[in-house]
Amino acid sequence: MRWISALIVFFFVLTTALAQPSLKNVERITISGTEYVRIKDWAPAAGLTVSWIKRDEQLLMTNRWCKIELKVKSIMSRFNGLDVRLSLPVISRGGGIYISRIDLDNTLHPLLFPPKNAANKKINVICIDPGHGGKDTGKIDKLHHEKRYTLLLAEEIAQLLKQHGLKVIFTRSRDETLGLPERTAIANRHGADLFLSLHFNAASSRSVRGAEIYAMTPAGVESSNSGPGKSGTGNYTGNQNNEKNMLLAYNVQRAMLRGTGLEDRGIKRARFEVLRSAKMPAVLIEGGFMSNPDEARKIYDPAFHKKLAKSIVDGVLAYRNIVDGNAAR
Ligand SMILES: [Zn+2]
Structure with a gap:
Protein backbone atom coordinates (compact mmCIF):
# COMPACT_ATOMS: atom_id res chain seq x y z
CA MET A 1 0.00 0.00 0.00
CA LEU A 111 7.17 29.82 -18.77
CA LEU A 112 6.04 28.78 -15.29
CA PHE A 113 3.37 26.30 -16.39
CA PRO A 114 4.39 25.24 -19.89
CA PRO A 115 1.71 24.09 -22.33
CA LYS A 116 1.89 20.49 -23.59
CA ASN A 117 1.21 18.94 -26.98
CA ALA A 118 -1.34 16.15 -27.27
CA ALA A 119 0.23 12.69 -27.72
CA ASN A 120 -0.78 12.63 -31.41
CA LYS A 121 0.47 16.19 -32.08
CA LYS A 122 4.19 15.80 -31.48
CA ILE A 123 6.69 18.06 -33.23
CA ASN A 124 7.82 16.59 -36.53
CA VAL A 125 8.13 19.23 -39.28
CA ILE A 126 10.09 22.46 -38.84
CA CYS A 127 9.76 25.26 -41.38
CA ILE A 128 12.90 27.40 -41.70
CA ASP A 129 12.52 30.83 -43.26
CA PRO A 130 15.81 32.42 -44.40
CA GLY A 131 14.97 36.14 -44.29
CA HIS A 132 14.97 38.22 -47.53
CA GLY A 133 16.30 36.83 -50.85
CA GLY A 134 16.54 37.77 -54.55
CA LYS A 135 15.84 41.47 -55.09
CA ASP A 136 15.43 41.93 -51.35
CA THR A 137 19.00 41.87 -50.02
CA GLY A 138 18.12 42.65 -46.41
CA LYS A 139 20.82 44.55 -44.51
CA ILE A 140 23.90 45.51 -46.53
CA ASP A 141 27.42 45.86 -45.12
CA LYS A 142 29.78 46.64 -48.01
CA LEU A 143 29.73 43.44 -50.09
CA HIS A 144 27.82 41.44 -47.50
CA HIS A 145 24.09 40.90 -47.93
CA GLU A 146 21.91 39.65 -45.08
CA LYS A 147 20.02 37.33 -47.48
CA ARG A 148 23.16 35.26 -48.07
CA TYR A 149 23.87 34.65 -44.39
CA THR A 150 20.29 33.82 -43.44
CA LEU A 151 20.34 31.10 -46.13
CA LEU A 152 23.71 29.72 -44.98
CA LEU A 153 22.45 29.63 -41.39
CA ALA A 154 19.22 27.93 -42.51
CA GLU A 155 21.22 25.17 -44.22
CA GLU A 156 23.28 24.53 -41.08
CA ILE A 157 20.16 24.42 -38.90
CA ALA A 158 18.40 22.04 -41.31
CA GLN A 159 21.30 19.60 -41.28
CA LEU A 160 21.28 19.43 -37.48
CA LEU A 161 17.50 19.14 -37.18
CA LYS A 162 17.55 16.21 -39.62
CA GLN A 163 20.20 14.50 -37.50
CA HIS A 164 17.67 14.66 -34.67
CA GLY A 165 15.04 12.93 -36.81
CA LEU A 166 13.03 16.06 -37.60
CA LYS A 167 11.70 16.93 -41.05
CA VAL A 168 12.65 20.30 -42.48
CA ILE A 169 11.03 22.49 -45.09
CA PHE A 170 12.40 25.80 -46.36
CA THR A 171 10.47 28.85 -47.47
CA ARG A 172 13.33 29.38 -49.93
CA SER A 173 16.40 27.25 -50.59
CA ARG A 174 18.11 29.55 -53.09
CA ASP A 175 18.58 33.25 -53.77
CA GLU A 176 15.05 34.13 -54.85
CA THR A 177 12.57 36.92 -54.15
CA LEU A 178 9.74 35.75 -51.93
CA GLY A 179 6.91 37.84 -50.45
CA LEU A 180 6.20 37.78 -46.73
CA PRO A 181 2.68 36.26 -46.98
CA GLU A 182 4.06 33.45 -49.17
CA ARG A 183 6.54 32.47 -46.45
CA THR A 184 3.95 31.57 -43.83
CA ALA A 185 1.65 30.22 -46.56
CA ILE A 186 4.35 27.61 -47.32
CA ALA A 187 4.61 26.66 -43.64
CA ASN A 188 0.82 26.50 -43.28
CA ARG A 189 0.38 24.47 -46.49
CA HIS A 190 2.91 21.86 -45.34
CA GLY A 191 1.38 21.67 -41.87
CA ALA A 192 4.69 22.61 -40.24
CA ASP A 193 4.79 22.27 -36.44
CA LEU A 194 7.20 25.17 -35.86
CA PHE A 195 8.25 28.22 -37.87
CA LEU A 196 11.70 29.83 -37.51
CA SER A 197 12.36 33.07 -39.39
CA LEU A 198 16.08 33.91 -39.57
CA HIS A 199 17.51 37.42 -39.75
CA PHE A 200 20.53 39.52 -38.90
CA ASN A 201 20.21 43.01 -37.53
CA ALA A 202 21.59 46.48 -38.28
CA ALA A 203 21.48 49.78 -36.39
CA SER A 204 22.66 53.30 -37.14
CA SER A 205 25.07 53.10 -34.19
CA ARG A 206 27.99 50.70 -34.67
CA SER A 207 28.11 49.98 -30.94
CA VAL A 208 24.67 48.31 -30.84
CA ARG A 209 25.10 44.54 -30.57
CA GLY A 210 23.52 41.31 -29.37
CA ALA A 211 20.83 38.76 -30.18
CA GLU A 212 17.11 39.32 -29.90
CA ILE A 213 14.07 37.23 -30.64
CA TYR A 214 10.49 38.17 -31.46
CA ALA A 215 7.24 36.41 -30.63
CA MET A 216 3.81 37.55 -31.83
CA THR A 217 2.38 40.47 -29.79
CA PRO A 218 -0.67 39.41 -27.76
CA ALA A 219 -3.98 40.94 -28.88
CA GLY A 220 -4.90 44.27 -27.30
CA VAL A 221 -1.41 45.64 -26.59
CA GLU A 222 1.43 47.43 -28.38
CA SER A 223 4.53 45.72 -29.77
CA SER A 224 7.89 46.21 -27.99
CA ASN A 225 9.49 48.65 -30.42
CA SER A 226 6.50 50.79 -31.38
CA GLY A 227 5.26 53.98 -29.80
CA PRO A 228 1.72 54.26 -28.40
CA GLY A 229 -0.91 53.70 -31.09
CA LYS A 230 1.67 52.69 -33.71
CA SER A 231 1.41 48.93 -33.99
CA GLY A 232 -2.35 48.41 -33.66
CA THR A 233 -3.77 45.93 -31.21
CA GLY A 234 -5.41 43.33 -33.43
CA ASN A 235 -5.98 39.64 -32.98
CA TYR A 236 -4.40 37.45 -35.68
CA THR A 237 -3.93 33.78 -36.57
CA GLY A 238 -0.55 33.86 -34.81
CA ASN A 239 -2.30 34.69 -31.53
CA GLN A 240 -3.76 31.17 -31.41
CA ASN A 241 -0.34 30.06 -30.17
CA ASN A 242 0.48 32.86 -27.73
CA GLU A 243 1.68 30.48 -25.01
CA LYS A 244 3.83 28.29 -27.23
CA ASN A 245 5.21 31.31 -29.12
CA MET A 246 6.56 32.63 -25.82
CA LEU A 247 7.91 29.28 -24.63
CA LEU A 248 9.68 28.75 -27.98
CA ALA A 249 11.14 32.28 -27.94
CA TYR A 250 12.44 31.81 -24.39
CA ASN A 251 14.09 28.46 -25.09
CA VAL A 252 15.71 29.54 -28.36
CA GLN A 253 16.97 32.84 -26.93
CA ARG A 254 18.37 31.13 -23.84
CA ALA A 255 20.21 28.51 -25.90
CA MET A 256 21.43 31.13 -28.38
CA LEU A 257 22.98 33.30 -25.64
CA ARG A 258 24.56 30.29 -23.92
CA GLY A 259 25.89 28.79 -27.13
CA THR A 260 27.30 31.91 -28.78
CA GLY A 261 28.10 34.38 -26.00
CA LEU A 262 26.12 37.07 -27.87
CA GLU A 263 24.70 39.80 -25.64
CA ASP A 264 21.05 39.60 -24.59
CA ARG A 265 18.86 42.18 -26.34
CA GLY A 266 15.68 40.58 -25.14
CA ILE A 267 12.65 38.48 -25.91
CA LYS A 268 10.41 41.03 -27.60
CA ARG A 269 7.01 41.31 -29.23
CA ALA A 270 6.14 42.27 -32.79
CA ARG A 271 3.32 41.78 -35.28
CA PHE A 272 5.62 40.93 -38.17
CA GLU A 273 3.74 39.54 -41.15
CA VAL A 274 5.45 36.14 -40.79
CA LEU A 275 4.38 35.91 -37.13
CA ARG A 276 0.84 37.22 -37.74
CA SER A 277 -0.28 34.53 -40.14
CA ALA A 278 1.62 31.45 -38.89
CA LYS A 279 -0.74 28.69 -37.80
CA MET A 280 2.03 27.05 -35.75
CA PRO A 281 4.26 28.41 -32.94
CA ALA A 282 6.62 30.88 -34.60
CA VAL A 283 9.58 33.12 -33.76
CA LEU A 284 11.74 35.61 -35.61
CA ILE A 285 15.42 35.37 -34.67
CA GLU A 286 17.88 38.27 -35.03
CA GLY A 287 21.27 36.59 -34.64
CA GLY A 288 23.51 39.64 -34.16
CA PHE A 289 24.25 42.99 -35.82
CA MET A 290 25.93 43.33 -39.21
CA SER A 291 26.46 47.02 -38.32
CA ASN A 292 28.68 46.11 -35.35
CA PRO A 293 32.20 45.33 -36.63
CA ASP A 294 32.80 42.56 -34.06
CA GLU A 295 29.54 40.77 -34.68
CA ALA A 296 29.73 41.30 -38.44
CA ARG A 297 33.03 39.42 -38.48
CA LYS A 298 31.34 36.55 -36.66
CA ILE A 299 28.26 36.56 -38.89
CA TYR A 300 30.49 36.16 -41.99
CA ASP A 301 32.52 33.36 -40.36
CA PRO A 302 31.39 29.77 -41.14
CA ALA A 303 32.66 28.53 -37.75
CA PHE A 304 30.40 30.99 -35.93
CA HIS A 305 27.50 30.00 -38.20
CA LYS A 306 27.86 26.41 -37.06
CA LYS A 307 27.87 27.51 -33.43
CA LEU A 308 24.82 29.75 -33.92
CA ALA A 309 22.97 26.99 -35.79
CA LYS A 310 23.72 24.45 -33.06
CA SER A 311 22.52 26.79 -30.33
CA ILE A 312 19.24 27.52 -32.16
CA VAL A 313 18.70 23.77 -32.62
CA ASP A 314 19.48 23.21 -28.91
CA GLY A 315 16.72 25.72 -28.13
CA VAL A 316 14.24 23.98 -30.44
CA LEU A 317 15.07 20.61 -28.85
CA ALA A 318 14.70 22.05 -25.34
CA TYR A 319 11.28 23.40 -26.35
CA ARG A 320 10.32 20.04 -27.88
CA ASN A 321 11.38 18.26 -24.72
CA ILE A 322 9.04 20.46 -22.68
CA VAL A 323 5.94 20.36 -24.90
CA ASP A 324 6.29 16.76 -26.11
CA GLY A 325 8.20 15.13 -23.30
CA ASN A 326 8.18 14.88 -19.55
CA ALA A 327 10.41 17.83 -18.75
CA ALA A 328 8.48 20.32 -16.65
CA ARG A 329 10.15 23.33 -18.23
ZN1 LIG B 1 16.22 40.83 -41.97
Missing part, protein backbone atom coordinates in the same frame (compact mmCIF):
# COMPACT_ATOMS: atom_id res chain seq x y z
CA ARG A 2 2.82 2.39 0.84
CA TRP A 3 4.12 2.59 -2.70
CA ILE A 4 0.60 3.25 -3.98
CA SER A 5 0.15 6.24 -1.68
CA ALA A 6 3.65 7.41 -2.58
CA LEU A 7 2.64 7.18 -6.24
CA ILE A 8 -0.57 9.12 -5.59
CA VAL A 9 1.40 11.85 -3.78
CA PHE A 10 3.89 11.91 -6.66
CA PHE A 11 1.16 12.41 -9.28
CA PHE A 12 -0.55 14.98 -7.08
CA VAL A 13 2.70 16.95 -6.83
CA LEU A 14 3.30 16.55 -10.57
CA THR A 15 -0.15 17.77 -11.58
CA THR A 16 -0.31 20.62 -9.08
CA ALA A 17 3.22 21.70 -10.05
CA LEU A 18 2.11 22.10 -13.67
CA ALA A 19 -1.36 23.54 -13.15
CA GLN A 20 -1.87 27.25 -13.63
CA PRO A 21 -2.86 28.99 -10.39
CA SER A 22 -6.52 29.73 -9.81
CA LEU A 23 -7.14 33.48 -9.69
CA LYS A 24 -10.28 32.98 -7.60
CA ASN A 25 -8.97 34.51 -4.38
CA VAL A 26 -6.54 36.87 -6.05
CA GLU A 27 -7.34 40.58 -5.91
CA ARG A 28 -7.90 42.01 -9.38
CA ILE A 29 -8.57 45.55 -10.56
CA THR A 30 -9.53 46.97 -13.94
CA ILE A 31 -7.95 50.17 -15.23
CA SER A 32 -9.23 51.58 -18.55
CA GLY A 33 -10.56 48.17 -19.52
CA THR A 34 -7.34 46.29 -18.68
CA GLU A 35 -7.31 43.73 -15.91
CA TYR A 36 -4.46 43.77 -13.38
CA VAL A 37 -3.66 41.12 -10.77
CA ARG A 38 -2.19 41.83 -7.34
CA ILE A 39 1.25 40.23 -7.22
CA LYS A 40 1.15 39.60 -3.46
CA ASP A 41 -1.91 37.34 -3.97
CA TRP A 42 -0.94 35.80 -7.31
CA ALA A 43 2.66 34.83 -6.46
CA PRO A 44 1.88 32.39 -3.60
CA ALA A 45 -0.94 30.88 -5.70
CA ALA A 46 1.70 30.32 -8.41
CA GLY A 47 4.12 28.77 -5.90
CA LEU A 48 6.41 31.80 -5.80
CA THR A 49 7.92 33.66 -2.85
CA VAL A 50 7.97 37.46 -3.21
CA SER A 51 10.48 39.90 -1.77
CA TRP A 52 11.76 43.38 -2.54
CA ILE A 53 15.13 43.85 -4.22
CA LYS A 54 14.62 47.59 -3.72
CA ARG A 55 11.56 48.61 -1.73
CA ASP A 56 8.66 49.95 -3.86
CA GLU A 57 10.84 49.74 -6.99
CA GLN A 58 12.11 46.23 -7.76
CA LEU A 59 10.53 42.87 -6.94
CA LEU A 60 11.97 39.38 -6.81
CA MET A 61 9.85 36.22 -7.11
CA THR A 62 11.42 32.81 -6.72
CA ASN A 63 10.67 29.11 -6.55
CA ARG A 64 12.97 26.07 -6.68
CA TRP A 65 13.97 26.59 -10.30
CA CYS A 66 13.16 30.14 -11.29
CA LYS A 67 13.88 33.70 -10.41
CA ILE A 68 11.71 36.50 -11.81
CA GLU A 69 12.64 40.16 -11.41
CA LEU A 70 10.06 42.89 -12.01
CA LYS A 71 10.33 46.67 -11.90
CA VAL A 72 7.48 48.93 -10.82
CA LYS A 73 6.32 51.27 -13.66
CA SER A 74 8.39 49.28 -16.17
CA ILE A 75 7.92 46.62 -18.86
CA MET A 76 11.44 45.29 -18.20
CA SER A 77 11.57 41.91 -16.51
CA ARG A 78 14.13 39.16 -16.05
CA PHE A 79 13.22 35.50 -16.09
CA ASN A 80 16.17 33.41 -14.87
CA GLY A 81 18.41 36.29 -15.90
CA LEU A 82 16.95 36.62 -19.42
CA ASP A 83 15.56 39.96 -20.62
CA VAL A 84 11.83 39.32 -21.16
CA ARG A 85 9.73 42.34 -22.21
CA LEU A 86 6.29 42.63 -20.69
CA SER A 87 3.45 44.11 -22.74
CA LEU A 88 2.32 46.55 -20.03
CA PRO A 89 4.20 48.15 -17.12
CA VAL A 90 3.89 46.71 -13.62
CA ILE A 91 1.85 49.25 -11.63
CA SER A 92 1.45 50.44 -8.06
CA ARG A 93 -2.08 51.23 -6.77
CA GLY A 94 -3.18 51.97 -3.21
CA GLY A 95 -0.15 50.27 -1.67
CA GLY A 96 -0.42 47.16 -3.87
CA ILE A 97 1.76 46.12 -6.83
CA TYR A 98 -0.09 44.73 -9.86
CA ILE A 99 0.82 42.98 -13.10
CA SER A 100 -1.47 42.89 -16.13
CA ARG A 101 -3.50 39.76 -16.80
CA ILE A 102 -2.23 39.91 -20.40
CA ASP A 103 1.35 39.49 -19.15
CA LEU A 104 0.43 36.68 -16.79
CA ASP A 105 -1.44 34.75 -19.49
CA ASN A 106 0.99 35.33 -22.35
CA THR A 107 4.40 35.83 -20.77
CA LEU A 108 4.84 34.46 -17.23
CA HIS A 109 2.36 31.55 -17.15
CA PRO A 110 3.68 29.90 -20.35
